[in-house]
Amino acid sequence: MRILKLALLAGLAAVTALPAAAEYKEEYKISTVVPAPFPWGIAAEKWAELVGERTDGRIKMKVYPGAQLVSGDQTKEFTAMRRGVIDMAVGSTINWSPQVKELNIFSLPFLMPDYAAIDALTQGPVGEQLFEILRDNEVVPLAWAENGYREVSNSKHPIRTPDDLKGLKMRVVGSPLFNDTFTALGANPTQMSWADAKPALTTGAVDGQENPLSVFTIAKMQDIGQKNLTMWHYVADPLIFALNKDVWESFTPEDQEIVMQAAKDAGAHGIEVARKGLTGDDNSAVEEVAALGVEVIELTPEERQAFVDATRGVYADWKEKIGPDLVNQAEESIANR
DSSP states (O other): OHHHHHHHHHHHHHHHHSOOOOOOOSOEEEEOSSOTTSHHHHHHHHHHHHHHHHTTTSSOEEEEOTTGGGTTOGGGHHHHHHTTSSSEEEEEHHHHTTTOGGGGGGGSTTOOOSHHHHHHHHTSHHHHHHHHHHHHTTEEEEEEEEEEEEEEEESSSOOOSGGGGTTOEEEEOSOHHHHHHHHHTTOEEEEOOHHHHHHHHHHTSSSEEEEOHHHHHHTTGGGGTOOEEEEEEEEEEEEEEEEEHHHHHHSOHHHHHHHHHHHHHHHHHHHHHHHTTSSTTOOHHHHHHHTTTOEEEEOOHHHHHHHHHHTHHHHHHHHHHHOHHHHHHHHHHHHTO
């Protein structure tokens, strides 16, 4: 009997010593600014879908677009995720740059001339350094996606030279770097959220805006007077899949691997969608916009250089603010792409 009791006690002790099963939330909220069918929303939805499939529904993730988890203020998304108000996000490097100054590197005017340059940064040492900085800020980055190159449109006249921007009221995102860039070009920039931008363009409160071509077409910008579009590739907007550190650490190592790989797969899909019709011999996305009655201007190298020259002062100032070493690394990565 004594032996039996000892065996039972030993068994109970062993059971007690077993690690407790992970307690997962019923739902994990993913913040985004725009929903599907924008490439941004598609990438976020794909992430949730893949995680659900690969965990047999144990981890349920749901996308909340429109920055609704932060009352529409997309520039507060990173802070909310860091504090645990938001579980996860597929966020814009632009929107997170007020809290993480190094993310402004993607908004340096005319740093990245082509998609290979974007990839050289996100998939190289610059991307690795940025992810380390995010981890230092209690946020766990997992993968990259893409919103695309931001092109400029307006309701007044074609833009071919910096002088064509003078006096135009331009909606820009809530980043001081964008304000400085358009001010240097002679425009009158007005910072506002995307939720406020379309009504402002509709009423004529602002004359123009800058956004990826996918946003232009899906949001039907041509119907609110944006009849002049210039393809100038002045900045790009990589997206980052990330989640709150405590949420990440609540997952088992096996589930961490699933969530990360799903983010990488969803990001690759999102990049493919964002670049469709804009690479190689496929110019169909530009042709689609032109068919809507929009005058689409593709700058010559000489015309583009005029914009580069007009914004060199802004570039130099912000290189110091972002960190010269990081920008130098970016320039080197692009030169060697």
